[in-house]
Amino acid sequence: MNSERVAAIVGVAESGLGKASGKNVLQLQAQAAKAALDDAGLTKDDVDALFTAGNWAWAPTLMLAEYLGINPKYTDSTNIGGSSFEAHVGHAAAGIKAGLFNVALITYGSTNRTNPINVSYSNPLTGQYERPFGLPGTVGSYALAAQRHMYEYGTTSEQLAEIAVATRKWASLNEKAYKREPIEISDVLNSRLIAEPLHLLDCCLVTDGGGAVIVASKEVASNLKKSPVWILGHGESQSHHTISNMPDLTVTSARESGAAAFEMAGVTHDEIDVAEIYDSFTITVLLTLESLGFCKPGEGGAFVSGQRTAPGGAFPMNTNGGGLSYCHPGMYGIFLLIEGVRQLRNECGERQVKDAEIALVHGTGGVLSSTSTVILGRD
């Protein structure tokens, strides 16, 4: 790797995973922020930049900063869906490199399971050309992509199920995971169809949960109680908003965000020891692996077959149990970062990937609309 070490992740924490009955999104973010600052050995007064994404306020960083009692001199509430937090890490690293601030707090909170924000079925602006047809926006769009991938490459439901089964094996090693009982490929195939070809067990969980990540400058990061996890490279891209405007349903903008992150980090695919890849659905992972270049277009099915991504497999992936089995509160991206950092800190106990030095963390947002890739490394 040849990346300049400018910024590092120095603290991570989750809060309220699973069901957080009675809690609100500010509470979950405050709890995660406090725990992440403790993890870093910093206090709220060290925070001079605040990042969050959510649709719980018209100006979320204003509301959150007031609630937390901090006065950031830099804020960013970029919302590109589930990949927002990988983008925030990139933005924070860029801001630190520009000398604008030293310690960025990135948070997320959701009560998607116990107190979901009402979906109004409104048809705002460009939504008027899609909503009236009744496609359940997220799962329906990913189903359209899966069907097209199967048509072009002969990908099978069994291959998609391999991802769900392997991810559940990781979850069984993580006491924080929401679903831990083992499943087999037949369980996935026999679960009810939601939007063909996707079954219930091809789909992520719906849970509550909060998370926080602290990004600090090299100067701050070098003097803390835990070893820094360096941000070696990052990249961000987007290709569409509505699914009808996705140019090719089998290729995501991971192709661009991944290439940018690899180039900045100066690492090769072979050097990635552990991958945390957004798994809103099994097909999300398969498309992402191809678009990131871990295999060729159309070879994603073969790549994940034979439980290659499971514990003990050649390609350790989604080691906390993923959005499929650990938690998924709506915008899951922050939890990918948390797990990537813990793996590089050797904090993962039973599920620890031995000698992990470099992690790839990749978020996908919207309906395969946005992607953001972060490559992390330890000293």
Added chain:
Amino acid sequence: MVQKIQDTIDEESRPFWDGLKKNELMIQQCDDCAKHIFYPRSICPHCFSDNISWKQSNGRGAIYSYTTIHQAFGPFKDDVPFVAALVDLDEGVRMLTRIVGEREQIAINKRVKVTFHQLKDDLVLPYFELE
């Protein structure tokens, strides 16, 4: 609550929705680069020209992808199972729609033609059926 499409219609989208009521599928074409445009907008996403004209699509195309929906939400939950699809019109634009007719016959790349589906509240949607 379900917001009525009528409440969303504005100057930019009205020709599309009005066309459907006359059983015409209206799309746009850029007067400068000649590319077709859907959904309607005031500037060409290809060349950024603001010389845009409306024209009637021939209403024919091919299925790019489709999915049979078994769980839907809100006003659509009793429609299941139904087939949602992306259709590539012959003019070169793609739209989200539904495919009606025999579900077993539906497949990617099959030819389809528009069929106008009257909803009860004075709204017509462009669905497609196999040719």
